[in-house]
Amino acid sequence: xxxxxxxxxxxxxxxxxxxxxxxxxxxxxxxxxxxxxxxxxxxxxxxxxxxxxxxxxxxxxxxxxxxxxxxxxxxxxxxxxxxxxxxxxxxxxxxxxxxxxxxxxxxxxxxxxxxxxxxxxxxxxxxxxxxxxxxxxxxxxxxxxxxxxxxxxxxxxxxxxxxxxxxxxxxxxxxxxxxxxxxxxxxxxxxxxxxxxxxxxxxxxxxxxxxxxxxxxxxxxxxxxxxxxxxxxxxxxxxxxxxxxxxxxxxxxxxxxxxxxxxxxxxxxxxxxxxxxxxxxxxxxxxxxxxxxxxxxxxxxxxxxxxxxxxxxxxxxxxxxxxxxxxxxxxxxxxxxxxxxxxxxxxxxxxxxxxxxxxxxxxxxxxxxxxxxxxxxxxxxxxxxxxxxxxxxxxxxxxxxxxxxxxxxxxxxxxxxxxxxxxxxxxxxxxxxx
Numbered sequence: 001x002x003x004x005x006x007x008x009x010x011x012x013x014x015x016x017x018x019x020x021x022x023x024x025x026x027x028x029x030x031x032x033x034x035x036x037x038x039x040x041x042x043x044x045x046x047x048x049x050x051x052x053x054x055x056x057x058x059x060x061x062x063x064x065x066x067x068x069x070x071x072x073x074x075x076x077x078x079x080x081x082x083x084x085x086x087x088x089x090x091x092x093x094x095x096x097x098x099x100x101x102x103x104x105x106x107x108x109x110x111x112x113x114x115x116x117x118x119x120x121x122x123x124x125x126x127x128x129x130x131x132x133x134x135x136x137x138x139x140x141x142x143x144x145x146x147x148x149x150x151x152x153x154x155x156x157x158x159x160x161x162x163x164x165x166x167x168x169x170x171x172x173x174x175x176x177x178x179x180x181x182x183x184x185x186x187x188x189x190x191x192x193x194x195x196x197x198x199x200x201x202x203x204x205x206x207x208x209x210x211x212x213x214x215x216x217x218x219x220x221x222x223x224x225x226x227x228x229x230x231x232x233x234x235x236x237x238x239x240x241x242x243x244x245x246x247x248x249x250x251x252x253x254x255x256x257x258x259x260x261x262x263x264x265x266x267x268x269x270x271x272x273x274x275x276x277x278x279x280x281x282x283x284x285x286x287x288x289x290x291x292x293x294x295x296x297x298x299x300x301x302x303x304x305x306x307x308x309x310x311x312x313x314x315x316x317x318x319x320x321x322x323x324x325x326x327x328x329x330x331x332x333x334x335x336x337x338x339x340x341x342x343x344x345x346x347x348x349x350x351x352x353x354x355x356x357x358x359x360x361x362x363x364x365x366x367x368x369x370x371x372x373x374x375x376x377x378x379x380x381x382x383x384x385x386x387x388x389x390x391x392x393x394x395x396x397x398x399x400x401x402x403x404x405x406x407x408x409x410x411x412x413x414x415x416x417x418x419x420x421x422x423x424x425x426x427x428x429x430x431x432x433x434x
Contacts, residue, residue, distance in 0.1 A: 038366065038407055039278055039332040041287045041321065042143060043314070044164060046125065047294035049338035050352050051359030051390060053307055054094075055108040059087035062379035068346040070302050079303025084108065085371060092303045093311040096319040097363065104369030107432075109360040109399055111377055113340065113392035119354035121295070124339035129166035131397065131420045140169030142419050146404050147171045147286055149414040157277055159270070160290035167288045174284060176277065178270050260309070267313045268320035275324025289317070294338060298349035318363065330365030333407050333433055337396060343388050344379055356389035360399060366407060368434045373399065395426040402429035 056072035057063050058081045064071045072091060073080035081089025082098040088108060090098045100106040116127040116135060123135040131142025143166045147156045157174040158167045167173045278284050291314060300307050314336070322329055341358030362373060374394035377383045385391040397420045404410045404419065405428045416424050 037285075037328065037331050039285050039287075039325075039328060040403065040408060041274075041278075041289065041332065041334040042166065043289045043291065043317075043334065043336040044129065044166065045294050045314070045336060045338040046121075046290060046292045047296075047338070048121065048124075048340050048342055048354055049294040049358055050296060050300065050307060050342040051110060051338075051357065052342070052344065053091055053300070053302075054311065054361065055084070055088050055090055055110055055359045056081045057087050057110065057376070057379065058089055059085075060376075060379050062381070066344045066346070066379055069350060070300050070346050070352070072302055087376070088372060091308065091311050093308045094315045096315045096322070097361065100318075100322070100363055105365055105367055106361065106363040107367060107370060107373055109362065109373035109394055111357045111374055111390055111393040112337070112360045112396050112399060113357040113394075114396045116340070117356065119340060119356070121339065121354075126165065128337065128339045128396065129164060131400075131423075133420075133422045138421070141166035142400070143167050143286065143288055144169030144171050144173065145419045146408070146410060147173070149410045149418055150285075150408060154286065155282070155284045156286040156288070157274075157284040158288045158290070159274055164288055164290050174277075176274070178266075178273075260312075264312060264316040267316035271317040271320025271322075272324035273320075275321050275326075275328075279325060279328050291317075296342070296351050297347070297353060298351040300346075300351040333362065333364040333366050333403055335400065335403060336361040336363075341390055344384055344390055345388065356385045357392040358390070360396070362399075362403075362432060364433075366433050368431055370431065373429070373432060394429070397423050397426040398429045399432070401426065402432050404428075406430065407433045 052063070052067065053070065053072060058072060058074050072089070075081055075083040075089060079092050082092060082094065083089045084098075084101055088110060090101065090108075097106050114124060114127045115133050116124045118124070118135070126132070126135050129141050129143075130138040131145070132138040141164070143156070147154050147167075148169070148171045155174065156167055156171065157176060158164055159176050159178070161177050163173065163175045274287060274289070276283075278287060291310075294307070294310060296307050299305065302308075318334070321334070325332055337360045338358050341355040342352035343355045345352075347353055357377075360373070377391040377393050379390070381387065383391055401412075401415045401420060401423070404415060405412060410419065412428060415428065420426065
């Protein structure tokens with residue numbers, strides 16, 4: 001299960017604004033006009049997301065034979081790939097992302113990788129999030145250093161149970177964990193505020209945290225409005241469903257399908273709530289989101305199955321984020337990446353093993369419309385990396401550096417020296433954002 005799988009009770013608690021864990025220790029007042037109000041969301045898919053299923057190259061003549069039973073069906077077939085061009089599609093679980101792609105607001109980088117080649121989760125995740133050229137050489141994250149390079153007053157937030165490495169560092173950031181404790185003593189914050197009122201370090205930090213609790217309530221209220229819009233759409237769809245398939249509001253799931261639907265609703269709500277943090281005055285300009293459990297060694301599935309379920313949660317999250325941002329979506333870029341890809345060939349247990357290049361997904365209203373990002377090496381045996389993986393043709397740092405330079409205005413010198421040290425050989429990739 002992913003971090004976006006929640007029980008009905010947790011979903012109701014979230015809707016009421018309970019179970020919210022917020023820690024904000026931000027610097028100064030945020031300059032809302034900085035960067036023209038532009039925003040960046042980075043989604044980290046942990047476990048090694050299979051890029052050949054995320055964006056299946058069904059038009060590549062070697063794809064079907066390599067993938068065997070986990071190959072996504074061709075364009076137009078039941079549970080087939082959602083077409084992007086003559087070669088690439090999106091997984092059928094990514095219907096909302098595909099709708100964005102048809103509007104020029106989603107593109108793929110189908111052969112992207114970090115500098116790491118060891119295929120170890122821990123090492124690859126470290127390099128992806130630290131932005132270092134060598135494993136365990138930095139203790140801070142590249143997104144934290146990017147926020148620092150943007151100047152004072154810029155705020156950032158992470159979504160997940162713990163603050164990810166990508167946002168750790170000198171610049172203190174907010175952390176929001178959906179779910180958590182539903183019961184708490186609301187007197188405690190006021191007691192602490194009185195106790196530390198005159199402390200030069202803890203006093204301001206606690207005051208910032210109290211302010212963020214207010215922001216959280218506003219974000220939840222904004223998400224509730226978005227949820228009402230989705231609920232109205234669902235009600236219309238349910239009215240045309242066969243008898244017995246519709247589920248009464250507030251009732252526990254009676255079938256696995258209904259339970260999955262509740263999980264998708266919660267994922268969409270999380271996306272909309274994050275948007276609420278980013279659009280309100282004094283909100284976050286930069287966000288990092290963690291989604292786990294993409295390590296599909298066995299029973300990966302094709303158009304349906306284990307990986308399809310995870311991608312459906314991602315799709316619902318993006319849908320909620322898109323709706324919640326409203327007009328701010330046109331000033332937003334969302335980049336989804338993973339620590340490494342998976343083997344080109346299916347293994348003996350119907351899954352895939354640790355690989356090299358994967359697919360990054362780039363979305364947003366500030367995206368420049370176009371085709372694939374980078375080059376496609378094809379799946380010819382002679383072109384596979386070490387005769388097993390999709391060969392990398394694009395350095396992940398080049399992709400992120402291009403977005404940071406052209407979207408958020410960070411100087412190339414700062415990108416080379418501070419954000420991604422020792423990365424001069426990985427030039428910022430242009431042409432990704434408007």
